[in-house]
Amino acid sequence: DPGAGALHLVAGSGREELRDGAATAAGLNQPTGLATDGEALFVADSEASAVRRVDLGPGGQVSTVVGTGLFDFGDVDGAADAARLQHGQALDFADGALYVADTYNNKVKRLDPVTRESVTLLGTGEAGWQDGAQARFHEPGGLSVVGQLVYVADTNNHLIRVADLGTLQVRT
Secondary structure (H helix, E strand, C coil): CCCCCCCCCCCCCCCCCCCCCCCCCCCCCEEEEEEECCCCCEEEHHHHHHHEEECCCCCEEEEECCCCCCCCCCEEEEEHHHHCCCCEEEEEEEEEEEEEEEHHHHHEEEECCCCCEEEEEEEECCCCCCCCCECCCCEEEEEECCCCCEEEHHHCEEEEEECCCCCEECCC
């Protein structure tokens, strides 16, 4: 609360674990990115390669959108518990979807927070620097969706990349 100069706990027990439940009893694992749809807060829970949802209403709960455990990671598109990310560091919410910087997979993925389905949107998975439809990234660490564009902080390339959501073309 900037007006009051106060900080209030929203979620997390302080323990490193993938545990859902009451917001202040839930375990988080290196939360690094935040986004909201206006009703919930979504967290890039990097160390567990997970995306978590924090309900902001009274009696708030934390639930896992994607991710199954602290050492369960990979690069698998799919629904719910079948999907795998690897150390996602940033996310944004736009038009009913979450966009995730899947950092160690060198990709940007789109995640449906309702069905929990994750699909690769951008990136071949191979580290590098290449524009176009077969774009390559090197550990994207941040992103922001503005209209039909996704701006990506391509961390290890030291670049800002931009992708058109209509054409999926990436440029530097």
